[in-house]
Amino acid sequence: MTQNETFVYQLLCDADRPLSAYNILDALRDKGIRAPLQVYRALAKLVERGAVHRIESVNGFVACQLHDCGGNEVSIFMLCTQCERAHEFTNISIDSRLQSLSNDLGFQVAHKVIEITGRCADCQTAQTAAPKH
Amino acid sequence: MTQNETFVYQLLCDADRPLSAYNILDALRDKGIRAPLQVYRALAKLVERGAVHRIESVNGFVACQLHDCGGNEVSIFMLCTQCERAHEFTNISIDSRLQSLSNDLGFQVAHKVIEITGRCADCQTAQTAAPKH
DNA sequence: ACAGCTATGTTATATTATAACATTCCGAAA
DNA sequence: TTTCGGAATGTTATAATATAACATAGCTGT
Numbered sequence: 001m002t003q004n005e006t007f008v009y010q011l012l013c014d015a016d017r018p019l020s021a022y023n024i025l026d027a028l029r030d031k032g033i034r035a036p037l038q039v040y041r042a043l044a045k046l047v048e049r050g051a052v053h054r055i056e057s058v059n060g061f062v063a064c065q066l067h068d069c070g071g072n073e074v075s076i077f078m079l080c081t082q083c084e085r086a087h088e089f090t091n092i093s094i095d096s097r098l099q100s101l102s103n104d105l106g107f108q109v110a111h112k113v114i115e116i117t118g119r120c121a122d123c124q125t126a127q128t129a130a131p132k133h
Numbered sequence: 134m135t136q137n138e139t140f141v142y143q144l145l146c147d148a149d150r151p152l153s154a155y156n157i158l159d160a161l162r163d164k165g166i167r168a169p170l171q172v173y174r175a176l177a178k179l180v181e182r183g184a185v186h187r188i189e190s191v192n193g194f195v196a197c198q199l200h201d202c203g204g205n206e207v208s209i210f211m212l213c214t215q216c217e218r219a220h221e222f223t224n225i226s227i228d229s230r231l232q233s234l235s236n237d238l239g240f241q242v243a244h245k246v247i248e249i250t251g252r253c254a255d256c257q258t259a260q261t262a263a264p265k266h
Numbered sequence: 267a268c269a270g271c272t273a274t275g276t277t278a279t280a281t282t283a284t285a286a287c288a289t290t291c292c293g294a295a296a
Numbered sequence: 297t298t299t300c301g302g303a304a305t306g307t308t309a310t311a312a313t314a315t316a317a318c319a320t321a322g323c324t325g326t
Contacts, residue, residue, distance in 0.1 A: 004305080020282075024162045035305095038283085040284075041305085045228060056248070059282065076234070094221065094231060097226055098286065101227075106254030106257065107253055108257055112249050112250075114247050116245050117246075119240070124239065136273090136274095167276080170315075171275075192313065
């Protein structure tokens with residue numbers, strides 16, 4: 001892992017929610033990261049190797065919360081609009097159904113996205129944003 | 134449906150692939166649409182009422198291909214990276230599993246996104262982009 | 267007529283992402 | 297040890313996507 005990738009990855013691991021590339025840029029100025037491309041390049045590598053996931057619904061990035069996703073199943077993200085936290089799951093059954101739907105149609109899958117936005121259990125209980133872990 | 138919404142919706146119905154807001158803007162200049170907000174406002178209304186879906190993976194918009202999606206199941210999109218066409222499906226089983234996964238976790242669902250990118254059957258056969266319909 | 271609501275229009279700006287090019291670093295081959 | 301080549305880095309500029317803030321117009325019910 002190169003230096004910039006390490007900075008970005010550590011930051012994402014410490015964060016409790018998806019960060020945008022520009023959030024990351026701002027947070028890493030003091031590490032000598034000055035331009036968006038430095039961040040985007042590190043993110044591209046990290047995503048490629050499954051250490052980080054891109055969250056399409058919020059244009060953000062999170063560290064993989066599972067087995068450092070070499071795994072091939074889709075990750076399912078639940079995204080709380082209130083506390084902004086992202087929880088990652090896998091579900092064999094959902095994944096295999098999606099895969100067979102694709103197979104039936106002769107569609108060659110490159111990437112799958114499953115994202116659910118809403119309000120997490122903690123935030124519903126709290127009526128206000130749940131405290132950080 | 135207001136005038137701007139009609140313009141945008143018609144354009145999306147005629148298109149055979151997701152269009153970006155700026156694609157739409159450019160296409161509707163001669164209808165008197167001049168600013169991004171005019172497009173984004175129309176899109177927001179159309180999406181709200183289920184006539185149009187936003188495709189997160191490509192930052193684009195497509196007209197609903199089903200029952201003018203008052204329906205509540207998730208739409209599953211297959212997005213071909215070659216011909217750029219989007220095909221929309223529903224699948225009760227996948228949807229209900231996703232829903233019960235959420236229920237089990239006490240997550241209150243507001244919106245679900247399922248998008249699969251890859252290569253459609255036509256494009257695999259053709260080795261080159263499939264012709265338009 | 268007027269109050270209030272929705273739709274519209276306009277300008278400016280914020281946010282997200284990439285192109286194009288120059289430089290540096292480091293390991294393997296000569 | 298030098299040098300070649302590829303990967304990583306850095307820098308500037310710009311493209312693409314999205315919203316804020318404010319002004320105006322049109323329509324409806326009283």
